[in-house]
Amino acid sequence: MTTWIARICTAVALTFATGGGPAFAQAPAAALPTGEAVLARYVDATGGAAAYDAIRNRVVHARMEILGAGVVLGLTVYNAPPANLYTIVESEATGRIETGVSDGVVWENSTIRGAILKDGVERDDALRDAVFDRMAHWKEHLKSAECVGTADVNGRPAYRVAATPKSGSPQTLYFDKDTGLLVRSETTVNSAAGAISVVAEPGDFRRVDGIMLPFTSRMRVMGQERVVTIDKVEHNVDLPADRFAVPTAIRAWIK
Numbered sequence: 001m002t003t004w005i006a007r008i009c010t011a012v013a014l015t016f017a018t019g020g021g022p023a024f025a026q027a028p029a030a031a032l033p034t035g036e037a038v039l040a041r042y043v044d045a046t047g048g049a050a051a052y053d054a055i056r057n058r059v060v061h062a063r064m065e066i067l068g069a070g071v072v073l074g075l076t077v078y079n080a081p082p083a084n085l086y087t088i089v090e091s092e093a094t095g096r097i098e099t100g101v102s103d104g105v106v107w108e109n110s111t112i113r114g115a116i117l118k119d120g121v122e123r124d125d126a127l128r129d130a131v132f133d134r135m136a137h138w139k140e141h142l143k144s145a146e147c148v149g150t151a152d153v154n155g156r157p158a159y160r161v162a163a164t165p166k167s168g169s170p171q172t173l174y175f176d177k178d179t180g181l182l183v184r185s186e187t188t189v190n191s192a193a194g195a196i197s198v199v200a201e202p203g204d205f206r207r208v209d210g211i212m213l214p215f216t217s218r219m220r221v222m223g224q225e226r227v228v229t230i231d232k233v234e235h236n237v238d239l240p241a242d243r244f245a246v247p248t249a250i251r252a253w254i255k
Contacts, residue, residue, distance in 0.1 A: 183201060
């Protein structure tokens with residue numbers, strides 16, 4: 001879930017002040033496992049392939065706080081295989097921001113920017129992030145995964161994996177050596193404002209319907225600190241048939 005949360009944070013961040021990104025010290029590589037082994041351990045640590053296969057969709061209800069700004073946004077995310085995604089972000093500060101991915105179409109519709117059809121690298125990255133439980137099915141979606149070293153993440157050692165997807169920009173992922181859980185991701189989100197660095201640190205992992213999910217994610221985007229807190233996760237929900245349908249305003253752009 002971390003990657004689409006990063007994308008949502010970036011969409012919101014475009015309405016606020018910008019700033020520099022953080023830097024992290026990294027330990028040199030020594031006696032490292034393969035990237036594939038690290039990812040396989042992550043799947044096992046979070047519930048195993050069979051548990052993931054039993055999930056056919058997900059609805060997440062959350063809130064995002066922009067620290068120091070006094071802004072809290074409501075966030076609802078719908079996600080289903082193979083790569084269907086619909087999100088709603090709302091607050092008095094930003095108005096309503098809707099984003100979606102359906103049948104290869106990537107779009108955004110907001111109070112501030114209006115209806116937008118996305119293409120190029122921005123579309124590729126959104127398609128990458130929309131893949132349902134992409135981390136659990138990494139063999140299908142990654143071109144390569146290389147464990148390139150270790151790093152300290154909040155006082156704990158972690159493996160650093162350079163992940164190159166078949167579509168979209170590369171990412172750097174950090175997995176706790178002891179638990180195998182994802183504890184940090186470094187992602188470049190391509191947007192109308194250019195390439196934006198997003199660092200996310202998921203935490204408070206809880207088991208929901210057999211799989212472990214992070215219920216918090218602390219992020220740094222464009223110099224802003226923000227925390228996403230999940231209130232509720234629902235699986236295998238009876239969704240409306242048109243839940244992921246491309247809005248009429250966006251279809252006008254396609255034509």
